[in-house]
Amino acid sequence: MNYDQARYGDDDRNEPLLSEKDSTEVDPGEGSALPDELTRDSLELPGLSEPELARHYTRLSQMNWSVEAGPYPLGSCTMKYNPSFADDVAADPNAAVHPDRDPETVQGNLELLYGLQEYLATIGGMDAVTLQPPAGAAGEFTGIAVAKAYHERNGNDRSEVIVPASAHGTNFATAAMAGYDVVELPSGEDGRVDVEALEAAVSDDTAALMLTNPNTVGLFERDIVEIAEIVHDAGGLLYYDGANLNALLGRARPGDMGFDIMHYNVHKTFATPHGGGGPGAGPVGVVDELAEFLPRPRVRKAGEAGRIGAADGSDTATAADGGALAGHDHDHGNADDNEEGDSYELFDPEHSIGKVHGFSGNWLVLIRAYAYIRRLGDEGLLDASAKAVLNANYLADLLDLEVPYGPFHHEFAATAGERDAADVAKGMLDYGVHPPTTKWPEMVPEAMLTEPTEVENKRSLEDLANAFNEAFADTDEELHAAPTKTASRRVDQTSAARNPRLSWHALDESRNASENANGE
Amino acid sequence: MSGRSAGASGSPFAPHTADETAAMLDALGVDEEADLFDIPDEVAFDGEFGIPQRGERAVVGDLRETFARNDDLTEFLGRGHYSHYVPAVVDDLSSRSEFLTSYTQYQPEITQGFLQALFEYQSILVELTGLPVANCSMYDAATALAEAALLSDRVRSTSGSTVLVPGDLRDGKRATLDNYVDGSDLSVETYPYDDNTADLDALAELVGEDTAFVYAETPTVTGAIEPDLAAVGDLADEHDALFCVGSDPVALSLLEEPASVGADVVVGEAGVLGLPASYGMGLGLFACREEYLRQVPGRLVGESEDADDRRAFTLTLQTREQHIRKERATSNICTNQAWVALRAAMHAAYLGPDGLVDLAEDCVRDAASVAASLDALDGVEAPLDDRHHFREFTVGVDDAPGVAAGLEEHGFAVHTLDDETLQVCVTDLNVDAADDLVAAFAEVTA
Secondary structure (H helix, E strand, C coil): CCCCCCCCCCCCCCCCCHHHHCCEEECCCCCCCCCHHHECCCEEECCCCHHHHHHHHHHHHHCCCCCCCCCCCECCCCCCCCCHHHHHHHCCHHHCCCCCCCHHHEHHHHHHHHHHHHHHHHHHCCCEEECCCCCHHHHHHHHHHHHHHHHHHCCCCCCEEEEECCCCHHHHHHHHHCCCEEEEECECCCCCECHHHHHHHCCCCEEEEEECCCCCCCCCCCCHHHHHHHHHHCCCEEEEEECCHHHCCCCECHHHHCCCEEEECHHHHCCCCCCCCCCCCCCEEECHHHHCCCCCCEEEECCCCCCCCCCCCCCCCCHHHCCCCCCCCCCCCCCCCCCCCCCEEEECCCCCCCCCCCCCCCHHHHHHHHHHHHHHHHHHHHHHHHHHHHHHHHHHHHCCCECCCCCCCCCEEEECCCCCHHHHHHHHHCCCCCCCEECCCCCCCCEEEECCCCCCCHHHHHHHHHHHHHHHHCCHHHHHHCCCCCCCCCECHHHHHHCCCCCHHHHHHHHHHHHHHHHC | CCCCCCCCCCCCCCCCCHHHHHHHHHHHCCCCHHHHCCCCHHHECCCCCCCCCCCHHHHHHHHHHHHCCECCCEECCCCCCCCCCCCHHHHHHHCCHHHHCCCCCCCHHHCHHHHHHHHHHHHHHHHHHCCCEECCCECCHHHHHHHHHHHHHHHCCCCCCEEEEECCCCHHHHHHHHHHHCCCCCEEEEECEECCEECHHHHHHHCCCCEEEEEEECCCCCCECCCCHHHHHHHHHHCCCEEEEEECHHHHHHECCHHHHCCCEEEEEHHHCCCCCCCCCCCEEEEECHHHHHHCCCCCEEEEEECCCCEEEEECCHHHCHHHHHHHCCCCCCCCCHHHHHHHHHHHHHHHHHHHHHHHHHHHHHHHHHHHHHHCCCCCECCCCCCCECCEEEEECCCHHHHHHHHHHCCEECEEEECCEEEEECCCCCHHHHHHHHHHHHHHHC
16 A cells, blocks of 8 residues: 655654744743742743644644554554444533532433443453453452452462463563562463463462463463363462453353453453553453452442342352352343433442542543443444454465464464564555554564454455565565655664653753753 | 445444455355354353344434433532533544544654654643653543552652651542552551641651651642642651652642652642543643653653654653563553543643633632632631632531532532531632522522
8 A cells, every 4th residue: 555644844853842833931920819939930831823733733643643544453452443423422511520429410420330330241251340440451450459358358368470471561560569479471382371380380379360361362272261270279360351352252251261350441342542542441340259349439220239140248259168269150131231210329349449540430431332332232242253353364364474373363473583573563664554563472483463353354454464465575674764654764762762851841951952062 | 145234233343245254254264253263162152142233323312311311510529620621622633533543652653643742741741840751641640649659669768668648638549549559568647637738747747767758739639729838848858758749730830830849759630631521530640850760650752863863752761661571660551541641732732821820820719709709608618728729618517418418409519528518619610600609508508
């Protein structure tokens, strides 16, 4: 595909910074109702007229790639097209209320939250869900905090969390943040969890195993039932990283596989525009025994103990039961049983860990997730995973690059082999596609982790494959010179890190410094 | 059947025609998509969630009906979550799909636009806080505070491990902080307020060698402006503890910059710019001194050059981040609030320094004026402290829950703090209804 990205500005720079367009210094204390000692002496900021503002940001937008511009096959990021109607309902002014409103006066919001809790519980095969975590990693943190609280309440202090080597970096960081020692589990030769290595790793110190299934090279952990048994027998909990849930919609449920805790990246699986890196939302689902530890408050129908089919706490198992957490009979009832006229209330789970967000999480993201699930229904959800997996396999089949392991689901890690994956990626930029995630996971050398999602069709996948293959066939010299058609040529990331300039104030300082140096 | 028909089931956002699907399956040598799934029978699911597929119009209609169940109240609510009028152009520009549907800028060459916008956001925060480093967004004020406390645990040069926070800290912040520090050596303790701001004498007693971190807010949770923030900073400094100030960009447009009173870190809620009322969704502000640069949580954008020596921006210092340093990362943050940060920068640039200061001045004057009107009513006292106020203030009445319920019947929502105390927050969005609120107060308290 022919492609040239817009670029603006003169020879020295791109679109000028706001501060270079207009900047004014004012004295806020002048004429203030506040005494002088409470006010600042000076504030220097840009202020643009509306037409200038519109032009500045329109130009910046044109210097930016997006999923609406073309394929964005970043492995493990699930960059799919996001339907506009969900943005529309998220902007409903009636939904825009303050979080401290009396619950009786925001029944509409509570109805949606309750409905989304139900949908997510059913889709994940979980018993109870919190919507509070504002991102997937925040969901991980919440889930591990719940695990910790559960163990502590059972008088069972455990110090380790096991994480497969191929897992998302957030898993390691989360476990460490929660105060756990991280035990890294090497991958087996087939790219999956090595069951023997797992058996050797679990012990009385194991608080949890954090697992993604399918894993980060798109492989389904076929031994999942055995894995769950090993972890549960040791008294540990099994945590599901929901980053790859898009591959499993309607095909398998983490709860049925023996997972006790999971987070959902609703911005990946159920579509919310990623907004340049966020916001997202990372709801957490748990089995009955852990529901009482979830963040407060949760939503329930008035007069109801919790979720339909959920425990009232009477059959709370303990880790000492040995595997009692496995084998739940999750509610298979109708997830769509919200009825008009129901009223909803907030309640605090009995042994809640407290809060993981100042208020109620990323509301606008939750609205979109709910709208998307309602739009797709069973058939749409099932088809989303079908086409995501079909697309990944079709694309992998078209590549000249080697794709180790398999069979894979929604994503695969091709290897650039002797070539530098990052260079191949820069080459791809000139072909009008966004390259995949590169150099990760480490278990594949020069990995190009590719996830086309369900939103590309046959022709689009073929174009994507051409971009891959042509870049891969380019000479090293050509790749080093790439990209040439983007707003910037190859950016020097090393010097940016060595000599950080993180604001326009820093640019001014370094400019002054070099002028002074030149003057001497 | 070839082509997509209006009645086709499946995902409406998967663009495959039946012919394309058949050709792709054929190329892979399988009969149907289900054959591509490598899931053992014992954990396979039949796909029946019981959720019917609905048309777009039906979903939109349903949700509009759902939200219409919310009561239409004029909110005089604040306590950490504030909304100001967001200019329409901010909605318009930020909704451009090139911003809205893009991802983290892992390939800087093709994402210069968003990188520059985030660099500008960081720069605006640097100016407002007076501190040289600002990250390009965190989840909200509560998580930003919690990350700041964890930063003190990483950088502190003393053996201190106590985090000191106001006893009046909002529950959401305190409970989030408690969770975040649970895995560290830190423990959280409170210092008291006197007249709704820091009790300096009590604080002086509490700060000691074991103090790692002292947190103060201005304005405080009740809208009081700290009269002597520098004194709080001095107490922290005497014991080599980090001094962290909580605020927001509108307040910081007018109030003394935290760096000038000794702040090492500034956190707060930046969503007061750019974010509409959103049921508690936020934008975490985080700025700090340069010496903590390599311990800063979250993402940073820096300036550099490209191969043609043109200015270019890139994510930088990524070795702090979880995808590189894993369990030694400075935080587990991956997804952040980039799009909300973009909106905040747009809103700030739209207002400019004069507009920001005017908005902040209105937050002071309108709160004072509404408080005075309420204070003139029999049986109503406002504010309940001898402080300057920003946006909000406390109100004393005989029967706070009763008055709040009465106000709700008149169409107003205010906070109830205890049996005799309410709290009222005034912004540009509700100031036009302030006279009606005062009239309702008069009627309800009569």
